[in-house]
Amino acid sequence: MASIKVHGSPISTATARVLACLYEKDLEYQFVLLDMKNNEHKKEPFLSINPFGQVPGFQDGDLTIFESRAITQYLASAYASKGNQLLSDDPKKAAIISTWIEVEGHHYDPPGVALSYEYLVKPLFGLGETDPAAVAENEAKLGKVLDIYENQLSKSKFLAGNEFSLADLHHIPNVHYLLATPSKKLFESRPRVNAWVAEITARPSWGKVLAMRNQKL
Numbered sequence: 001m002a003s004i005k006v007h008g009s010p011i012s013t014a015t016a017r018v019l020a021c022l023y024e025k026d027l028e029y030q031f032v033l034l035d036m037k038n039n040e041h042k043k044e045p046f047l048s049i050n051p052f053g054q055v056p057g058f059q060d061g062d063l064t065i066f067e068s069r070a071i072t073q074y075l076a077s078a079y080a081s082k083g084n085q086l087l088s089d090d091p092k093k094a095a096i097i098s099t100w101i102e103v104e105g106h107h108y109d110p111p112g113v114a115l116s117y118e119y120l121v122k123p124l125f126g127l128g129e130t131d132p133a134a135v136a137e138n139e140a141k142l143g144k145v146l147d148i149y150e151n152q153l154s155k156s157k158f159l160a161g162n163e164f165s166l167a168d169l170h171h172i173p174n175v176h177y178l179l180a181t182p183s184k185k186l187f188e189s190r191p192r193v194n195a196w197v198a199e200i201t202a203r204p205s206w207g208k209v210l211a212m213r214n215q216k217l
Helices: 013-024 068-078 091-125 132-152 172-178 182-188 191-201 204-216
Strands: 004-008 030-033 057-060 063-066
Touching (some): 013 068, 013 172, 013 204, 057 068, 063 068, 068 091, 091 132, 091 172, 091 182, 132 191, 172 182, 172 191, 172 204, 182 191
């Protein structure tokens, strides 16, 4: 039985980020599906894994951690010899990848998640109407980030160089959701960003996450 265990839901962007990484690394794992509609992630025994009550939770033997980006970095480092290389052992290349990992977490993700909330989460959970002011504010924020991406992608195929890395992988779950909303225009209007989005969302690893998502729903 696999030593790696992931607790979460495949519809969660954070859980999907970890699953995509596992498939990139060609690692076997056990998946523990949590019923988030019934708040299983807010109760024991899950709280003993992540006391903040947010998915995913992660275990590998005697290691228990949470936060999806920490998990993916652990997997890429601990299983460096397996599957696709998502980090670099060259200090300078590693620093560049780390920089764009931080950019995704601090600059891309907040407006991206806010837009997904307005367009997708609100109607799904009956949380009210989409707020046009919130959409406009966050599209403006995300647009500024994507302008920087457009420039960066004029220099290399991927954000941190010419090789796919965690910096790119971390974007995929949210990008996938936004492509199903009117905010997709933010990607489509920037040719290099649009090509990058097409490239990263076509990864076989992501196809496996989507297949898993369809099976679990």
